[in-house]
Amino acid sequence: MATLGQNNSNIPQSSQVDPAQAQGAQIPLQTFSLPQFPPQAGALKALTLTSDIKLDDYQTLLSESFTIPPLPPGIESLTLELFTLGYPVGWLSQLADRLPNLKSLVIYSQLFGGVSEESQADGVEFFKKLPGLRALHLLDVFAQPKFFESIGPYVTHSTDEESARRGLMFLEINYTVQHSDPEFLGKIQATELNSLVGPGLVTLAFNVSEADVTDDPEDPTNNTEKSAEEAAKDGVVALNRTLGSTLVKALTDEGTRPRGLRVLNSTLFTLTTTQLQTILEKQKALMVLNATLEVDNHETFKKDILSILPSLEYLEQVEIVANPSLQFFLAIQNIKHKAFENTFPSASEIQTLGEKCKRLSSFKADILRSSAMQTIEWEKKDDKWSGGIKAAKAELKITELE
Template identity: 35%
Template sequence: MTEIDPRQSVDPLQTPKPLKRPLPNAAQIPLRTFQLPNFPPEAAHLKELTLTSDIKQSEYSDLLASTASSDAISKSIPEGIESLTLELFSLGYPASFLTNLAQSLPNLKALTLYSHLIDGISDASRKDAGEFIFNTLVGNGNNGGGLRELHLLDAFCRKGFYAGVGETLEDLYLDGEAASAMLLLEVSYTYRGHSDPGFLSRVHGDEIPLMLVPSLIAVSLRLSPPPLDQAASGFSNGLPYDPADVDAEGNPIPGQKPQGIIPFPSTHPGTALLVEKLTPTLETPEGETEGPPIPGPQALKMLDSTLYTLTLDELSRILGHQTHLAVLNASVIVGKNEPAKKSILNTIRSASPALETVELVGVPEEFIGVSSTSRNTIGDRTDNDQESSLSAFHEVFPTAADMASLSETLPQLDSFSMNILCAPKFGAVSWNKQPGGEWTGGFVADGQV
C-alpha cells in the first residue's frame, strides 16, 4: 500500500518523472583524420574538449601533405569551450588546421599540448602552429584577453619556437592590454636520457625561461623520471617504452633499469636565464644604454624548477625575490655530509613564511661537469654501489628534529620531501606535519620515491 501525504501537491500514485541528468561539460574525441565530427545540440554546454590522435602511422604523413580542408573544423563546435587539450599528435598537424581551430574557439582560456610535435615537420605546419599559439595567447574580448593557462607536456618543437612564444608574451606585457592574462605556465618532460643522450638537446632549455612574464603566479618547469610500471601494450602514461627497456623486437627486458633524472646543469645558459627571470633587476645597469630585460614573475605562489639544477646561492636569491611562495619544487646541488644538510636547511629558512610544501631533488656535486654520456649511468649500478650511495646520502636528509626546527621559521610548512635524482636506490625522505605540530614520516622505501 502507498501512503498518501496530504501535504504533497502531486498525486503520489502517479509515475514519477525521470530526473533530468546534467549535460556533460567535457568531451574527448579520438580523431582518425583531421576532420572534426558534427557536435549534437546537447554539446552546446561543453567547457572542456580533448582531441586525441588515433591516426594510423601509415596514413599520418599523407594527411599532412595537404592543407586542412575549409570544413575540417565543424561549425557546430561549441563556442563556449574554455579548455582545449590536444594529445598524441606525434607528427603535428596539416597547415591551417590549428589556426582554424583557434578561430572557432573564441572563449579559450586554457590550452594543453601533450605528447606530440607542436610545430610539425614542414614549414607550413610550423607557421600554422605559430599563428595558433599567437592567436590563443592574444585572445579577444570573449576570453578577456588571452590564455590564463598554458600546459606543454612532453611536447617537442624545433629551435626558436619557444623563443617566439616568449616574444609574444613579452609584447603583450609591454602593450599592457593583456599583461594580466597568463597566470599559469607548465612545461613538463619525462626524462628519456638513459637511452637517448641527445634528449635534453631537443627540449630547448635555453628558450623555456623566455616564457616567464610578470603576470604568472604559478610556474612548473618539471623533469620527471620514466614511470616504473609499464603497460602491457607497450605504453605507459601515453608514452612508448623507453628504448633502454625493450629488446630488438620491442619486448620488455626484465631486470634492473637505469633510474632517475639528469636535469639541465647549473652551468647551462637556460639555468642562468631562469635565475635572471626569477630575480629581476628593474633598473638599467650603469654604463648600459639598453633598458632592463623584461622581468619575470613578481609574486609567484607556486614554483617547480626541477628541469634546471640550481646552486644553493641561486635558490637563496630566488627565495629572496619570490616572497609569496607557498609551493616550491627545485633541483639543487647537494653534498653528502652534515654541513651540506645544514646549508640546505638554512637556504629553505630564507623562504617566505607562507611556504607550505617543499620538494627538493638533490643533484650530487660529483655530477657537476661530468659528461652527459657518463651521467646517464646513474641508475645502472651494482647492488653494492647502490647500497654505498644510499648510505653516502643518509646524512644529507633532514630528520624529525630538523623539521621541528625548520617549523619555527616556517610555521605554515606542512610537507617536505627530498630525493637524489628521483632514483629510488639513492634513498629519499618524506615528512608531513600533523595537526598537533608533530612531524611524521622519514625515509621512503625503495620503489616509492
C-alpha cells in the first residue's frame, strides 16, 4: 500500500511504492484537506484516510475550509479511521461525490456525523450519495440519536425513484467492550440498528468483542489470576433482552428480512431461545450462527437448543454466548454441580445433533466470552466429534479478609 501525504518526499525511496503499481493508498491527515493524487495513481482500488489530527487542533479545524481534489475514479473501497470528533460540514458529502464507484466502506473508532445537526445531515447525505455501497463495516462507531435510523433508507434495498439501490450485502457492526465505562451500552443506539437490516444481506454481524490483549506473559493485563473484581471486567457484556425484539422484527418482517442470509452474528443483543427460534424460522439458510442467549434454567435451555438447531440444514458453525441469570451464575460457580456441563450438548448429544445437521462441524459455548469461566468446544473432523468442556483460562483468585 502506498502512503501519500504532504511529507511524502521524506519517505526513503526504497520504502515507497510505485504509484502506478499500488492498488491501495493510506493517507494520514493532519488537516481535512486531501493531497493531490499523481496521474499514475489512477489504478487505485482502495483508499484509507487516517486522522493524525492533534486533539487540541481538532475543534478549530472542524470550522476551517478544506479541499478534496479529484480522486482516482476506480476506488471501490474506503476506510475512515480515528476521526474521533467527526468532520467539517460538507466534507463527507463532497468526499462521496469524489467516489462514484464506492462499494465497500469501513469506519473505525469515531463519533460519526459529529454532534451538530448540520454535520449529522452531511453524514446522511454521504450515504445518500453512495448508491453502489454493498459492504459496510462500523467498528466502534457511535452516533447521535436518529442518525442510524436516518441512513437506513440509503443502505437497504429500495425501488424508490429518489433512492433506488440494491442495498447492502455485508453489514458488520462491532463494539469493543469498555468495562471502565459504566455507560458503555447506553451510548449504543440499540433501537436504531435494526434500521440497517435489509433484504439483500448475506452476512450480518452485530458483534461485541473483548478489548485486545497481548500474548506477552509479562503484560499485567494477561495475569492468569483474577480477583473477583477483575473477573467482573473480563469477557463481554450484551444489550438487555428487551432490546432483542427490535432485531427479531428486522429479521422476520417481510419488508426487511434478508432473503439469503448465510452468516448471522447477533452477540451484541441478548435473545431468549424463543426469540432465536422465531428468527431461525425465517432464516433457514444460515451456515454460521453466533448468538448471545439468556440462560436461566440449564435443563430447559439445553432442550430448547437441541430442538431449535436441527431446523438449519446448512448450518456449519455455532457459537453460543451465554448471558447468565443470577441463579445460573451462582450455580456455575461450583464446578462440582456441573451446571455448565449440563447446559450444553454432551458427546452423545452433539453426535445426534450432527446427524440432523449434517454439515455441522463446530459448536462452541461460553459465559459472556469470559476467560475466568469454563467453555465448551466440539469439533468434527473426518466424521468424528472431539472436544468437550475446557477449564477456565484464568484462575479466579479469592482474597481472604484478615
